[in-house]
Amino acid sequence: MKIDDYELLIRLNEIGTIRGTAKAVLISQPAVTQRLKYIEEYFGEKIFIRTSKSLLLTPSGEIIINHAKKVLEQEAALKDKLSQSSEEVQGTLSIACSSLISQRFLPAILGEFTQKFPKVTVDLVTGISEDIKSQHKDYHVCIIRGEKLKGSTCERLFDDPLYIFDTEEFPSDSVKERPLISFKSDDSMHELVDHWLYHHQHEIKPIKTIRVDQIETCKQFMKQGIGMAVLPESVSDSMKEDYPNIPLTLNGDAVTRDTWVCYQEGIRKLPQVDEFINILTSKSFV
Incomplete structure (x- = not known):
């Protein structure tokens, strides 16, 4: 066998x-x-x-x-x-990563890592943070969004402020009623948006919700004038200059999505894991 x-x-x-x-x-x-x-x-x-x-x-x-x-x-x-036990960095590095981070940031980071350590085999799984959390013991390193992983060592990589975008202006003297375009994410993201909308219902009232699978689809629907979209700053590119938007705030504080790298105690004794986390935590994401 x-x-x-x-x-x-x-x-x-x-x-x-x-x-x-x-x-x-x-x-x-x-x-x-x-x-x-x-x-x-x-x-x-x-x-x-x-x-x-x-x-x-x-x-x-x-x-x-x-x-x-x-x-x-x-x-x-x-x-x-x-x-x-080897003096040379090699072996397998298993990573579970949030889909947004894997699309936006991970390719360049892995490119740098594999070029520096070509004998390391990378096993990568991407998906929703909630799914990753439920299977976190299967991986050396988990990169997740939202709440940090309980029972693990977690380092914050960056805070990602949320903005609501539209092709139409946000009026200051009336309630804005528009469809809301939502992309597939974990419950914590939807709870942040719902909580903010509840506290701003006198300003913004979604008349219906359009759900799509990918954040890029959500962006394109918004750009075509189909409705509003709440997007993290990290994937907004130049949209803040090109489209009407307002930052999500509560009690004067920005509403953000935290991004964490989480791992089990002792796992950094593996050289390939330690080197990857060193590269990851040295990066400036936003």
């Missing part, structure tokens, strides 16, 4: 279909089916029962999946020990 085979079993169990797994691991469905057949023959046990909707674990399959998880954990621990 190869490590790749154990990884494939884990993905099959997580995703639940051969088609979905094939798409996720970038190999063909027949290849996934053939590898699963080999693994089941190797153990002499049926691991999954195929139904019309998903794969179901057999009792033997549950035992084998638990074994696969332990093998992968031991493999990761071994790699960490080897990279820690």
Whole structure:
């Protein structure tokens, strides 16, 4: 059995279909089916029962999946020990990063890091901060937005002020009634906006909410005059000069989204992790 085979079993169990797994691991469905057949023959046990909707674990399959998880954990621990003992910075660096940060800032940071440490393998997952928090123990480093991660060492990277933009002016003597365009984010972002709107309902009243998946789509909809949009300063570029906007404030204080780098105690003993965090925390983001 190869490590790749154990990884494939884990993905099959997580995703639940051969088609979905094939798409996720970038190999063909027949290849996934053939590898699963080999693994089941190797153990002499049926691991999954195929139904019309998903794969179901057999009792033997549950035992084998638990074994696969332990093998992968031991493999990761071994790699960490080897990279820690080596004089040269190498090994694997696993990062989970907020989608906004991964799109806006991470490419340049990773470019600098990989050029400096070419023997380090980077495993990167991007997504919503809430999802990252729920699985933070699977990664060396988490870069998240909103509230910091409890039970971890967290360093603030930057505060990101929020602005509400529109193609139409914000009147000072009447209530502005316009659609509000909202992009997919975690609950803490939506709570910030809702709280601000509640305290400014005498000035701004959304007549409906249009939800889109990406922040860039949200920006483009706003630029076409479809409605208002609340955006972080870090992704606004020159929009503050080009479009009517007002900063979100409460009791005279700016409403911001904090960005954090979080990691478990002791993880910086791994040279590749320590070097990455050093580069990350030395950057000026806004």
